[in-house]
Amino acid sequence: MINKTDLRGVKLFKKGKVRDVYQLDDKLLIVATDRISCFDVVLGTPIPDKGKILTKISLFWFSFLKEVVENHLVSADIGGLPSCLHKYEGILRDRFMIVKKCEVVPFECVVRGYISGSGWKEYKTGNSICGQRLPPGLRESQKLEQPLFTPATKAEAGHDENVSFQYMKDKIGAELADKIKNISFAIYEKAALYAQGKGIIIADTKFEFGIYNGKVILVDEVLTPDSSRFWPKDDFAVGRPQASFDKQFVRDYLESTGWNKQPPAPSLPSEIVDKTKEKYREVLRLLAGQNL
Numbered sequence: 254m255i256n257k258t259d260l261r262g263v264k265l266f267k268k269g270k271v272r273d274v275y276q277l278d279d280k281l282l283i284v285a286t287d288r289i290s291c292f293d294v295v296l297g298t299p300i301p302d303k304g305k306i307l308t309k310i311s312l313f314w315f316s317f318l319k320e321v322v323e324n325h326l327v328s329a330d331i332g333g334l335p336s337c338l339h340k341y342e343g344i345l346r347d348r349f350m351i352v353k354k355c356e357v358v359p360f361e362c363v364v365r366g367y368i369s370g371s372g373w374k375e376y377k378t379g380n381s382i383c384g385q386r387l388p389p390g391l392r393e394s395q396k397l398e399q400p401l402f403t404p405a406t407k408a409e410a411g412h413d414e415n416v417s418f419q420y421m422k423d424k425i426g427a428e429l430a431d432k433i434k435n436i437s438f439a440i441y442e443k444a445a446l447y448a449q450g451k452g453i454i455i456a457d458t459k460f461e462f463g464i465y466n467g468k469v470i471l472v473d474e475v476l477t478p479d480s481s482r483f484w485p486k487d488d489f490a491v492g493r494p495q496a497s498f499d500k501q502f503v504r505d506y507l508e509s510t511g512w513n514k515q516p517p518a519p520s521l522p523s524e525i526v527d528k529t530k531e532k533y534r535e536v537l538r539l540l541a542g543q544n545l
């Protein structure tokens with residue numbers, strides 16, 4: 254179990270909620286730890302092997318989606334590590350990616366195909382999600398007639414903030430914003446169709462993009478249980494919350510404790526940790542056909 258890394262002799266580029274990122278000349282080393290965050294707070298209790306599972310799932314999707322959009326992956330081959338990292342092979346195995354260093358677009362690019370979570374809460378107050386009007390009378394977990402693109406600002410600490418698409422266009426330019434929106438929809442459409450065939454509904458998900466040599470590329474993680482809402486297809490029913498293969502299970506537990514969603518978070522009981530690990534492993538098995 255890896256809760257944090259300290260790769261001495263390698264320059265730390267930044268520490269995210271889940272990933273530790275190191276500088277490798279003109280590239281970056283991304284290490285997925287076993288940390289888990291909920292409500293934008295990093296919990297004190299890690300989930301064993303979570304970083305390995307997230308990495309394997311992202312690698313699967315990067316390959317699956319390469320005809321839709323280029324990505325930042327250079328290598329995830331343990332045998333191809335630079336010599337300065339050889340002594341850390343035990344830590345890095347199955348949980349690292351060497352990636353292109355690019356200019357990251359400062360928005361979370363969220364695609365919602367179903368009405369759930371914060372979107373459902375907002376809809377109930379005024380028939381809209383992130384300022385986008387929807388028909389009255391929709392029910393919880395209902396599939397939307399057309400997916401919604403709802404960007405959010407990226408926060409290094411604290412809470413990400415939902416913003417309008419117009420705000421995104423004003424910040425990065427209409428041409429780039431439109432391109433990213435269209436790519437996000439294309440990724441979601443292809444991935445959602447594939448996942449349906451594997452027994453999983455992708456209710457919503459978020460993507461991150463960067464600019465590399467003038468091109469928009471997919472970066473960070475993609476379509477993992479950390480960044481997506483995955484529902485078992487055979488248990489789906491409109492009008493209620495859904496069982497899930499993602500960290501909604503942990504969110505639900507935390508909500509039940511009465512926690513105010515400010516640091517520090519409550520510790521997770523062992524049964525919640527074990528169940529969460531099993532849910533993540535099941536996603537890896539169903540989507541990528543791999544076991545851990």
